[in-house]
Amino acid sequence: MLGRWSIALCLLAGVAGCGGAVDDRPAKWSFISATIIEPSCATANCHSDITQRASVNLSDRDVGYKTLIDRRFVLPGDTTNSSALLYLMNGQGSLRMPPDEPLPGADIDLISNWIKACTVPCND
Numbered sequence: 001m002l003g004r005w006s007i008a009l010c011l012l013a014g015v016a017g018c019g020g021a022v023d024d025r026p027a028k029w030s031f032i033s034a035t036i037i038e039p040s041c042a043t044a045n046c047h048s049d050i051t052q053r054a055s056v057n058l059s060d061r062d063v064g065y066k067t068l069i070d071r072r073f074v075l076p077g078d079t080t081n082s083s084a085l086l087y088l089m090n091g092q093g094s095l096r097m098p099p100d101e102p103l104p105g106a107d108i109d110l111i112s113n114w115i116k117a118c119t120v121p122c123n124d
Contacts, residue, residue, distance in 0.1 A: 029065055033058075036111065043098070045100075047059070073085045076115070086108065
């Protein structure tokens with residue numbers, strides 16, 4: 001019985017600590033493109049060089065940035081008017097990007113922070 005309580009307390013302590021972590025990843029396009037967008041969105045089914053769903057190619061950092069800015073999916077410094085992109089990342093089912101596996105909330109927050117901090121150009 002004591003062993004079960006010990007396990008339960010350890011689990012509770014771990015859960016309590018999850019909300020306090022600070023995301024120290026850089027809100028920079030160079031990081032976001034390489035670690036979030038390319039592996040999650042530039043897949044064979046979606047926004048790859050070959051597929052280019054909705055004529056969007058996110059497989060290359062510079063091409064992806066140009067597409068997001070030129071097509072006004074991202075309005076630098078303006079998360080309100082970039083909300084369609086953020087909505088799709090936070091969506092559900094077929095109205096979610098990526099559709100197969102949702103992005104973690106921390107990744108969406110990082111992208112939102114990049115948009116807020118972005119002043120053209122912000123493709124560093």
